[in-house]
Amino acid sequence: MTTEAITAELVTRVQRAHTLGTVGELLGWDEQVNLPPGAAEQRAGQHAALAEVQHAAASDPRIGELLALLQARDALLTPDQRAIVAHARRDYDRATKLPADFVREKAGQGSRGYHAWARAKAADDFGGYAPVLEKNLELAKREAGYLGWSGREYDYMLDKHDPGLTTAATEKLFSELKRDLVPLVRAIVASPRAAQAREAAAKLRGFPVEAQRTFLREVTAALGFDYARGRIDVSLHPFCSGTGSDVRMTTRFNVDQPLDALFSSIHETGHGLYEQGLPVAQLGTALGIHAGMAMHESQSRLWENQVARSRAFWRHFEPRWRELFPVQTAGVNSEELYLAVNAVEPTLIRVDADEVTYNLHIVLRFELEQKLFTGELAVRDLPAAWGAASRELVGLEPATDREGVLQDVHWSDGSFGYFPSYCLGNMIAAQLWACVQRERPEVEEDFARGDFAWLLGWLRGNIHTQGRRFSALELVQRITGEPLSPRHLVAYLRERYGALYLG
């Protein structure tokens, strides 16, 4: 068989498994958006049956044979072929190297862990949750071991979400960020404008859902989301699922917090544009899959923050906003709107945090989960460590574990190493944005005219169509000409929020 023929067969089999995976993803979307409340058990049966056939497809022994053939002639492969093989190998190892008993144990523990967390959070009882967390840590380390990451277990957790990412690289980035961001946040919070921003946001009340829907559809379509290849619906928690020609976002509406649905939809639009920009014919291979969660998050953050919180964006959309909500916006001037859009307020709760302070919540989690993996921190000491870190970083100390270590769902099913992607996404977005401003100084004038095509084209060419040929860090270096650094994020935050709060 020629290398081309082997690669073609590999791609066919890999894509078959991927296609079954997308069916599972659709089941998940449907569950959040459409499922009748009484159908949960029936849906669980569908998920289980599909997961089984998907796993069988992903662990097809023929994939292993084809990978071995291609890896034996590694020197002859083109860069694209090499990328395809590396990604397929990664998936194949994950599908085949974990013993079935372990997978079962982990799935059971994940489900029990979720319920234990929900109970512990409701009862503010960390003690009841601690054994679950200890078990989850143990399983995570065993998983890393099965896949050949013994001794580098936290590296494995990072790599799982962001191929190529290491603890050392993340630590360096986060410690630099922390050094510069903590004093900036302190200064902003102390500014008298912080209270004005909160007051401005509180003025936005009574925005009818239908008009909110109209506005956010117009906005997201203007940004470039293709509604012929995607849709937006309502769910309890906003998310984006699907890929290629069928990308489905969700949002949720609150008549008294109209910026929530709008900005969460723009955030999901960033994810959606990335998925719609992947080459459809290559879906499921390294050439048709995103470069990891940090890069994904950079796309959602760039559109949400750099673009949609800018003055230029609102110069274009404010008239339409006032037209749709004439009564509700009558007592709010343009500067108040801009302040509300860029309100900063420290909070104990990550998911309520603004663009500036959000990063510190992530640094906190990274520092703690990393220490959990090294053993430097014991699970039973987490609440105290959380309190101290929260005071140092966010400037607030939780009175209860419910507002502290029990607030997030992630660890309850063993999803360690995911948090850093959020903050790395912000860093990448800021560094890309600095590059965009160099390459097209008039980009904000585009926005003020409602023209986002240049920016989308730039992201398409540089990122979306690249698939997973490069890791996120490699891609950032290639595009911007320098390694990822938090200085762009700090500079961007200083420029936007400094001008607003400290000017």
Next chain:
Amino acid sequence: MTTEAITAELVTRVQRAHTLGTVGELLGWDEQVNLPPGAAEQRAGQHAALAEVQHAAASDPRIGELLALLQARDALLTPDQRAIVAHARRDYDRATKLPADFVREKAGQGSRGYHAWARAKAADDFGGYAPVLEKNLELAKREAGYLGWSGREYDYMLDKHDPGLTTAATEKLFSELKRDLVPLVRAIVASPRAAQAREAAAKLRGFPVEAQRTFLREVTAALGFDYARGRIDVSLHPFCSGTGSDVRMTTRFNVDQPLDALFSSIHETGHGLYEQGLPVAQLGTALGIHAGMAMHESQSRLWENQVARSRAFWRHFEPRWRELFPVQTAGVNSEELYLAVNAVEPTLIRVDADEVTYNLHIVLRFELEQKLFTGELAVRDLPAAWGAASRELVGLEPATDREGVLQDVHWSDGSFGYFPSYCLGNMIAAQLWACVQRERPEVEEDFARGDFAWLLGWLRGNIHTQGRRFSALELVQRITGEPLSPRHLVAYLRERYGALYLG
């Protein structure tokens, strides 16, 4: 292995295939209700991948072994076990006895046939469609042969949709029905009230969609559709899909034909109540699947016609209807509403036909497709035969094939033998209804109070919870104490429509 253990393993494997089938059904629902227009090709890939794994599960050789073990001890089986084995055997044979080449050829022909039909219908060109139809007939006969029905090919087509149904039985029922129904239709059409009914229906205009949605949700919930285990959405053509705890109906709205969405939703509710009434733990086995398309159709027709076109039904719902549409209903009195609900008008087009004449459209198709299978009628002679039969039965002759033999999609992909279910469903509904009236003479008084619980309970106990233990004809005999006969349908139509049009 004990018989119980073998049966349990069989059920597990059969239900696994069934569950994968329900995922495919959900993909189909989603395609009609949610799919972005640009995602058709991606969805086709998902369908194909899922069909492949579903087929592999349904043709699992272990199912064949278990069936052989159980059939060898047939005498020891309980009636339920015997029913489970019979149904599983039927599914297994269909999954395994058709050669892969044949399945591929038929799938390709089905797809080409659909497009050829759409083109031929648009161009009113039967000549371009005739070769497709000949090929479809040939494939249908070959399929019957593979499954052991050589020489009884049309029996196979009937049995495929209604287990146990034969050509001879259907022919006897239809010829009796025809004898009595044709003169009744002639008399109704000649009545001066027929024009009044059409005028009354034409008065119903400008009904806002949102209020229509509210009304039909209230009505269908009152009939017993459980919205905690199902939902209703909008699609181009109304349908009902799903089973057990996740039953999904669709409808479509026209502001100037408010009875359309209402009655199509009640029709789908009848299907939905059947599916919601199947025992969830047995789904996919003979104990948790409907008894065939005719019985299914009987449920939709009973609720749509016997129940929802009755005076008693409207005695209860008319005030709410007027409350929701005060302006639109101001010029329509109660008698006009009842006339509009029961308007009769012969039409050339089956899908536009009313409850009375609909049956004649089915008799026509049954007679023709049966002759196509015996060879008594050649495909090229179909248009002329259609014209003659249409004049005899419906009293109208199509001027074009588009209004005649080209009107239905069914034959284009080889779905022969499906039409009779519609009319048999009407017969069964009428015979069940006669039985209901005997067992509970005050049933219409229930309706007038908005109480449909007794009727639903009766259908649940007698039909829904029976699954496929019995064929439709057996079940009718067991419930009503006599073989299926068209006389109840004729009597019911005479009573309702005779009183209205000939009284």
